[in-house]
Amino acid sequence: MSHPSVEKIKLESCHLRGTLAEGLADATTGSLNFEDQRTIKFHGSYQQDDRDLRDERRRQKLEPAHQFMVRIRAPGGVFTTEQWLALDKVATTHASHSLRVTTRQTFQLHGVLKRELKAAMRAIHACGLDTISACGDVNRNVLGASNPLLSPLHAQVHDWAQRLSEYFKPRTRAWYEVWLDEPQPDRIEEEPLYGDAYLPRKFKIAIAVPPYNDVDVFANDVGLIAIVDDAGQLAGFNVAIGGSMGASHGIKAHYPRVANAIGFVTPEQVFAIAQSAVTVQRDLGDRNDRKHARFKYTIDDHGSDRIRELMEQRAGFKLQPARPYRFEHNGDRFGWVEDTGGRWHLTLSLPSGRIADTPGRPLLTGLREIARIHRGHFRMTCNQNVIIADVPEDQRGAIEALVARHGLDSENKAPTALARTAVSCVALPTCALAMAESERYLPDFLNAVEPLLEKHGLKEQPILFRMSGCPNGCSRPYLAEIALVGKAPGRYNLMLGGDHRGMRMNTLFLDNATEPDILQTLDALLGRYATQREPGEHFGDFLHRAGIIALPAYPTHVRVDPDEAVA
Numbered sequence: 001m002s003h004p005s006v007e008k009i010k011l012e013s014c015h016l017r018g019t020l021a022e023g024l025a026d027a028t029t030g031s032l033n034f035e036d037q038r039t040i041k042f043h044g045s046y047q048q049d050d051r052d053l054r055d056e057r058r059r060q061k062l063e064p065a066h067q068f069m070v071r072i073r074a075p076g077g078v079f080t081t082e083q084w085l086a087l088d089k090v091a092t093t094h095a096s097h098s099l100r101v102t103t104r105q106t107f108q109l110h111g112v113l114k115r116e117l118k119a120a121m122r123a124i125h126a127c128g129l130d131t132i133s134a135c136g137d138v139n140r141n142v143l144g145a146s147n148p149l150l151s152p153l154h155a156q157v158h159d160w161a162q163r164l165s166e167y168f169k170p171r172t173r174a175w176y177e178v179w180l181d182e183p184q185p186d187r188i189e190e191e192p193l194y195g196d197a198y199l200p201r202k203f204k205i206a207i208a209v210p211p212y213n214d215v216d217v218f219a220n221d222v223g224l225i226a227i228v229d230d231a232g233q234l235a236g237f238n239v240a241i242g243g244s245m246g247a248s249h250g251i252k253a254h255y256p257r258v259a260n261a262i263g264f265v266t267p268e269q270v271f272a273i274a275q276s277a278v279t280v281q282r283d284l285g286d287r288n289d290r291k292h293a294r295f296k297y298t299i300d301d302h303g304s305d306r307i308r309e310l311m312e313q314r315a316g317f318k319l320q321p322a323r324p325y326r327f328e329h330n331g332d333r334f335g336w337v338e339d340t341g342g343r344w345h346l347t348l349s350l351p352s353g354r355i356a357d358t359p360g361r362p363l364l365t366g367l368r369e370i371a372r373i374h375r376g377h378f379r380m381t382c383n384q385n386v387i388i389a390d391v392p393e394d395q396r397g398a399i400e401a402l403v404a405r406h407g408l409d410s411e412n413k414a415p416t417a418l419a420r421t422a423v424s425c426v427a428l429p430t431c432a433l434a435m436a437e438s439e440r441y442l443p444d445f446l447n448a449v450e451p452l453l454e455k456h457g458l459k460e461q462p463i464l465f466r467m468s469g470c471p472n473g474c475s476r477p478y479l480a481e482i483a484l485v486g487k488a489p490g491r492y493n494l495m496l497g498g499d500h501r502g503m504r505m506n507t508l509f510l511d512n513a514t515e516p517d518i519l520q521t522l523d524a525l526l527g528r529y530a531t532q533r534e535p536g537e538h539f540g541d542f543l544h545r546a547g548i549i550a551l552p553a554y555p556t557h558v559r560v561d562p563d564e565a566v567a
């Protein structure tokens with residue numbers, strides 16, 4: 001039986017209601033029907049199955065072990081301690097006893113059974129959160145710099161992330177009806193911004209505060225780069241468009257792309273310019289081919305200048321020339337830092353963002369204990385880490401004691417700088433698209449690469465490593481200095497030469513490689529880097545200067561020079 005297209009499903013879903021309420025109530029299966037599996041994404045949830053159990057269940061003629069992933073909407077990635085405890089409760093009552101910090105600064109819960117979904121959603125709502133448009137063809141979780149050192153500006157950026165998220169939230173009441181039993185209105189509401197078919201594809205917005213690009217602003221459909229005036233006040237934002245990581249192995253027409261800066265807007269112009277980008281994409285984006293439907297392809301098909309003109313027409317003003325800025329790096333800074341107001345912030349590196357209790361590592365329990373005494377906030381970072389934020393001086397000791405007791409700083413003490421900053425996507429066993437392991441393979445790979453870094457005296461050298469289980473690029477691997485992109489079980493594409501600021505994409509170096517091949521290659525290259533690098537030179541930059549790799553041949557603008565201030 002052929003299935004209807006996603007466009008048809010959206011149009012016929014009555015603004016994302018579909019038959020979800022009935023499907024959830026059907027106790028004869030743990031699954032939803034095909035259409036509702038698409039519709040539920042807009043509600044922040046994916047139907048999945050445990051891929052470790054797939055073959056065995058098939059042999060036993062059982063339906064797959066259906067379960068749901070739930071993603072929280074958390075613009076700017078800030079949670080109160082009450083919210084932390086509430087999500088912990090959801091994880092331990094309705095899900096797989098883990099909270100997973102994502103590369104977009106929020107939490108995912110895995111393993112929620114269909115019969116538990118409603119209770120989980122209601123508990124999430126009860127603590128002041130929701131999962132509305134955390135997934136689906138709409139604007140997703142808006143990212144905001146998590147750098148607590150720049151507190152006044154951070155607070156403003158967090159506010160912008162909240163407001164943009166709210167502004168682009170669909171108007172449909174479907175989420176409230178399905179999960180909270182709100183009665184359906186007599187007349188279905190309008191969707192003035194999105195229309196009945198919503199967007200052709202997902203849409204992502206991020207706000208960075210130079211000199212830190214911890215949100216990887218150039219990986220977003222719209223990136224806003226905060227520009228500060230001479231008095232330290234927010235002057236406005238440079239606007240970059242068309243970033244996205246998704247690609248396909250062996251298909252040149254599907255490529256990752258870094259966003260290109262098209263100009264500068266004042267704070268008063270932000271909504272208008274962001275809305276113009278969303279509506280240009282809504283109207284011009286490809287609705288026939290989902291693999292060609294992201295804003296980057298609309299931009300490349302029509303030309304960036306034409307898209308800028310259209311955006312200006314719709315916004316009703318001309319963009320000013322982009323202003324200079326400089327990024328130092330796109331990572332997190334671990335350990336304690338004091339902000340300008342005298343409060344303390346502790347950044348803890350987490351293993352692929354996974355917060356669970358495993359033998360000898362009670363991370364979920366430890367962070368729960370901290371949430372019970374902590375008087376500030378928790379901030380998630382886009383590198384899958386957590387900041388215990390806004391700690392008064394007199395509470396540092398108590399928090400430190402809990403950190404030590406539960407081994408929460410073991411990742412901070414990882415033997416190499418590369419391990420501390422490594423990012424890997426979820427992949428198996430929950431991700432339906434995974435071609436190879438990622439999160440579960442990361443510890444083994446880090447152990448294997450550590451002796452090489454030690455041998456070449458590079459244990460403390462910051463080298464950005466990222467791994468994804470398939471070319472969709474959820475860990476933003478194409479921006480890493482070294483990346484593994486899964487191709488098949490135990491096989492990866494080795495990508496090399498991104499920069500440490502999230503401004504230059506890497507290049508395919510080894511295709512379909514096994515771990516021994518990858519380690520042998522890295523051994524040789526790290527050896528050359530150790531002996532031939534210039535003072536302060538990063539690994540990715542060295543690979544380019546030494547002529548070991550060239551820029552990727554993507555048909556897009558690529559930032560050639562990482563020192564270049566404005567594209």
Ligand code: SRM
Pocket residue numbers: 046048069071101102103104105106107108134140141204216219243244245246247294353384424425426427430431432433472473474475476
């Ligand atoms: Fe992603 C699909 C996990 C960030 C590009 N992503 C998926 C799905 C839902 C698989 C699926 O469609 O069945 C994964 C669920 C796995 C699981 O079991 O949990 C998944 N993506 C994730 C997370 C959890 C990765 C992580 O380890 O943290 C991140 C959740 C972010 C969030 O909280 O919203 C996540 N995904 C990203 C990013 C990074 C970013 O946004 O900064 C990207 C690259 C940027 C981009 O959008 O291009 C990304 N995910 C994709 C794509 C490729 C999209 C494309 O345009 O080609 C897919 C596949 C798709 O949409 O068809 C995908």
Ligand code: SF4
Pocket residue numbers: 425426427428431432433434435438468469470471472473474475
């Ligand atoms: Fe799944 Fe691929 Fe995303 Fe990893 S990169 S979570 S394997 S879709």
